[in-house]
Amino acid sequence: MNQAPKQDVLDRLTKAWHERAVALKAVSFGLVGLVNSAVDFGVFSFAYYYLGLPIIAANTLAWVIAVTGSYVLNSTITFAVESGRKLGVKRYFAFALSQVAGFFANTATVWCLVELVHIPAWAAKVAAIAVSFAVNFSLSHFVVFRARPGGGAN
Numbered sequence: 001m002n003q004a005p006k007q008d009v010l011d012r013l014t015k016a017w018h019e020r021a022v023a024l025k026a027v028s029f030g031l032v033g034l035v036n037s038a039v040d041f042g043v044f045s046f047a048y049y050y051l052g053l054p055i056i057a058a059n060t061l062a063w064v065i066a067v068t069g070s071y072v073l074n075s076t077i078t079f080a081v082e083s084g085r086k087l088g089v090k091r092y093f094a095f096a097l098s099q100v101a102g103f104f105a106n107t108a109t110v111w112c113l114v115e116l117v118h119i120p121a122w123a124a125k126v127a128a129i130a131v132s133f134a135v136n137f138s139l140s141h142f143v144v145f146r147a148r149p150g151g152g153a154n
Helices: 001-051 055-078 089-098 100-115 123-142
Strands: none
Touching: 001 055, 001 123, 055 089, 055 100, 055 123, 089 100, 089 123, 100 123
């Protein structure tokens, strides 16, 4: 009879620790995202305003550069335990592929806000970055860098 309360406490502590770990990863992912958002925003602005690329081309160039930086930083910082702090071509492509949903959300947001709502491209890009954050973190945490059975990094 005494075992049940101990197990309940252990279960609650385990759950709290796991939720804390996810929250810390989300914060770390967000901080990495701030760096990558600055890169994304800078490359987009340069390509759109100075090179005169169309919105979708400028956004694609910015995304490719930012997703590469995001992969490196998230592999070595945010998801270091899951990745073993190792970079790999297979995992990079899995990460990039998983981020395509975030890219589409980002691109659709920036395009709609500029073309349909007529707000400045820089403001639309800021909104698009916020939209894609939720998509990107979810896919990174639950798909690419999920905990593997046996704790090994794949």
